[in-house]
Amino acid sequence: MENYFAKKKPTVDDLIRMIADMGGRAPAIKRLPPRQAAFGDFGALDHRIVNALKKRGVEALYSHQSEAVACALAGKDCVVATPTASGKTFCYNLPVLHAALQDANARALYLFPTKALAQDQLVEFAELAALSGGDVRGFVYDGDTDPVKRRLARSEGHIVITNPDMLNSGILPHHTKWSDYFKNLTFVVVDELHTYRGVFGSHLANLFARLARICEFYGARPTFICCSATIANPEEHARALIGREVTLITESGAPASEKEVIIYNPPVVDWNTGVRRSSLFETAKIAAAALAGGISTIVFTRSRLNVELLLKSIRERLEKAGADPSMIMGYRGGYLPKERRKIERDLRSGELRGVVSTNALELGIDVGSLGLAVLHGYPGSIASAWQQIGRAGRRGAVSAAVMVASADPLDQFLAQRPEWFFKAATERARIDPYNPYIQVSHVKCSAFELPFRGGEKFGGREVDEILDYLTDYEVLHRVDEAGERRYYWQADSYPAADLSLRSATGENYTITDVTVESRPVVIGTMDRRSAPTLIFPDAIYMHGGKSYIVQSLDTEKMQCFIKEMAADYYTDGDAALRINITDDFETQGNYGWGEVVVTLTPTIFKKIKLATHENAGFGQIKLPEEQMHTTACWITMPEERQEDAGLKLAMEGLEHLIRNTAPLFLMCDRADILVTSRLKDPQLRRAALYIIDNIPGGIGLAEGAFEIKNELVKTAVGVMDSCGCKNGCPGCVGAPAGNFEIKKAVRELAGEIMAGR
Template sequence: MATDVAPAWADILDGEEIAYRGVEPPRTARTEPLPDNLDPRVASALVATGVTSLYQHQAEAWEAASRGENVVVTTGTASGKSLAFNLPVLDAIARAPKTRALYVYPTKALAQDQARALAGLRLKGLKPAIYDGDTPAERRWQIRKWSNLILTNPDMLHVGVLPHHDRWGDVLHNLRFVVVDEAHVYRGVFGSHVANVLRRLRRLARIYDAGPQFLLASATIANAGELAQALTGEPATVVERDTSPKAEREVVIWNPPLLDPELGQRASALGEAARLLSQLTTRGLRTICFAKSRKAAELIHRFTAERVDAATAKRLAPYRAGYTPEQRREIERRLVEGELLGVTATDALELGIDIGLLDCAISVGFPGTVASLRQQWGRAGRRERGLAVLVASEDALDQFFAREPEALLSRNVEAAILDHANPRILDPHVLSAAFEAPLDEGDADTLGGEALERAAALPELEHTPAGYVWKGRDYPAARISLRSGDADSFTVVDAETGSVLGLVERERAYSTVHEGAVYLHLGEQYLVEELDLEGRVALVAPVNVDWYTQVKKETETTIEEAERIESRLGVDLHFGRVSVSEQVIAYARKAVRDGSTIDVVPMLMPETTFETEAIWFSPEPAHLEGLEQMPTLLGTLHAA
């Protein structure tokens, strides 16, 4: 990579699109020698890979872990968080090879990445292995028996480990560490489920006479200590002073040019991102472009490939969920080995997979939180000067940040919030825990007092002298989707070759692989010829058209129960349970060149319904006088 890449992009940043341009200063590393009390074999393995010292925050984490404390490290992208949690684990395994450690990652790609890094240490006695849905059945018993560092994900832990703990007795009995990487991802519904899974793990470890330490790593968030305790049920020492080096980074807010000043209509953010990505990659700058949806990532990739020469196009790739494991790993390999110049990705690559040194990072649309934006931007300029760009969409919040950049750049990172005790989330985990072992009062220490209260109220449980037990014949964990999605995926099959292209979750299938849809996969276009709802298969055929498809939905929200009501400034605020019904009623064919609608095709897909929680308000009629005349009334929701 060039020693000073700034001149390569300087001429791109002088147009009317530039709403803000500034520079974030560099930071010098602060280091300490490797700890004297680190096992010499671990120290030698680190030195052999070029690690001869620690950043001060890594040393701080080592000291806290050495005191037996739970630890959460919350520092920036590429600050060495993995080494911070690896050190105590590797030291313990080197001293006692029967020690077991469990690493929990939110994605399979992250587990694969860490497994490669651990194997590269060549530490004698270290036996890392991945245990997830892709692990062959014949390998699973071997991993349970021989591996002392098992890498998995919350979903597999939930359905593949805890309900079958009798097969995992040796692992649980010797479980010394549980590592939770990318902890900031565990917020909202997903985080609330994962918090209950980790509590169930703690409970079973205690039953097997173990009390593991928790080591967590998180992007910079406002409440790392609170999040660690909410996830694990135990307090943790917070390490938050980032002492790693950081190169100077140029920051740009790019607002697509106005097409119609009267209507405020701007050029497509996707098209502008493709234009920028093509200019950067043509100059040889390694660039990652983050999109907010799978279709957007595929479209940006396709638009970019059409703008560059054939040699550069071969060094571009999209990356998103829904690819086969083989496809994902091939893209990851090309990223790590530097074959790719440009990648368009969903937030799957926002997380900490090591994809090498990048020059530029583009975020297409504000990703929803400052923490996510900083995580994406942190991919650029890790060692040399980098470029970070936010391409604003037409969304009102994006346009506000384009007009008032300091409102974005000075904003603090957000807190990660979860509620593991929400009965709608807690109840199925109480049932799962009762299946795993009878529940009694002693379990309040690990599961929480709320779990015991709910156990007494759940009709699926029977109170026996041993405690509350599951009365059913199946195992309840199989009923829970941690990510609040439907487990029934549709397989996308090339009708001409019979090969499987990828998978689409049921809730996405009705919008993305309906008959007549243009399905984008690895930058290629396919037309959906048939969607078999019963067999959950979408048959597609390759096409080359100058249009894409976008569905039209009808959404209806029904208030089921108002749990809380407060009055503020004459307005009644309600919080409660609602059901949301959605149905795809048509799809539009839109021109690639400008997004204009070619035609609209009516159709009816099955209705989907889900329950959630919502806030709504009931203003006095007098407050609404005249508002019905305002064309942008719905835009006021952005103030919430």
């Protein structure tokens, strides 16, 4: 490995030189210039806080901080949507500390999406409170908090820092122990608001409806302070989550350091097929060279499997270069909490120089000063891309970010048209608080916490129909009291304990390592939705850079048993889909959307060589079918095309393009939608392409696809046209189709669809 970073202070130019020598193209090297600060005043903040800030060298607040503080102190709910590392912490810490210094009884609830963020914020708040000289106490209250500190948090905590999961299962169901706290609750802080979208956000909206009932019961109406990275609809999203009107603050006054953002496209290795050198190994090469040269590096990738593959490849390259392979670790969902906390600590201390992560580290967790962010492929949304890019250079130093384009059509579209990426607006965050699976679960939890009155609203809507349904199934007991209906909890179970906020149905597999049979060890979890094509007998499961083979799966008890194995391949499962439309909500031209029942039957899996990505064999997946009620958007093909011999190939090309393009508009993970085509759909009686919301009950993704239908198809064609291949390749329409002019066929088909023919 050539050392491009031999100097004591490696520069961005060294990185650019290395990438240029790798043989690919860097169609965009965008310099983001430094931005000057804009300041505001301290307003009505307690003088002790102002003095504490000045001791820390803060002579004035940034303009957005000043505006947020004034808004909060006036009791107005607000949402601050400014870029990464713009100092949003002051927007809530300052008014909360002010309230605690003015009134010793004032209380605040801080809500973060992860435990790691909660630990970070406690340190930050404690330092500021100590400098202010007041007796203001803060506590983290999560699953790792010991019983003594839990009691102190309830009785003495001016601020309680927690996460949605703990609020759901550990605080709201036990509100009687928190009566003084809720009676004096003054502020609710919701940070990283943009992460609360899809299923998680839909759960959170219902969680806030439960919180609102409890606050009202104790006579409190706290002010909400929400913070978000840049998204297209922060005001609308905050309003949907908390159920209140909010003041929007978007103009950042924070300065920004210089940053170089590079989009790198690996070289073509076969001009006939358009196949490029593996983006995974190009990413590993860049990261390994940077780490070996002393540059602290964070690598982002889109899947758990890729975290493990990249970690393995980077360590092998470091070892060959004579560097310590343990300087980099993996970080993803499925790792156990203690493992993740240690990685965070080691990154902050500098013991670790690098990390390979899914989007779990997009958030504002303090992992120290990182010089380089490498994005393995476009992460799926403009907002996520800028969050990941922003993780490098957070402490003011000149830094760089490299996005390595994969073979996916959308990545190639961005590599060919980088100006689109740099000018594109961020996406809309979407939630559906009224998803029936989700709302029913939270109404049950809320009824456990406080009885419901007939006609009472929950999250802005009456829920008598749900209450009567739960009564019919003897979960609730309905009584008439003085002419008023009341619904009381009567089931034996404790509903919040079984409710997962990350999935609509709350079912997860436990993954247990039985390599040493006498000492089985739980090493991870996986949601039921992902499991059929990832963990099945004979599947390879990767964790911590090691390979395991799945020995058995208990689909009733939701348990997966794995054993360590030295495998030179990984597995990729496939499944067959059946779709039944149960309700047609709306039809326009060739587009429609409505309710569907999707039946998924796992079929086969491929074995793929780690070193070459060649197919090394296949096997059968023998698991029961899974059924899901959800929503879908469908696109019917023009009537005159039904007998066209080339229609199937054109549809498959369009399907491939939309599968990769839709997440760009819907701000969702690729796994959150299913895209499939039918040459003759038995219900629509025409050829059709489906965009399915891959969440039980749906969370608005199908409706979102219907709203942007023509734009979605138009962009899909733009992605195809940006590919330099002559007649279709894996980088645009999927597999090439021999002599058939597939690109022309897709272009013509899309034009007819958009014209409504």
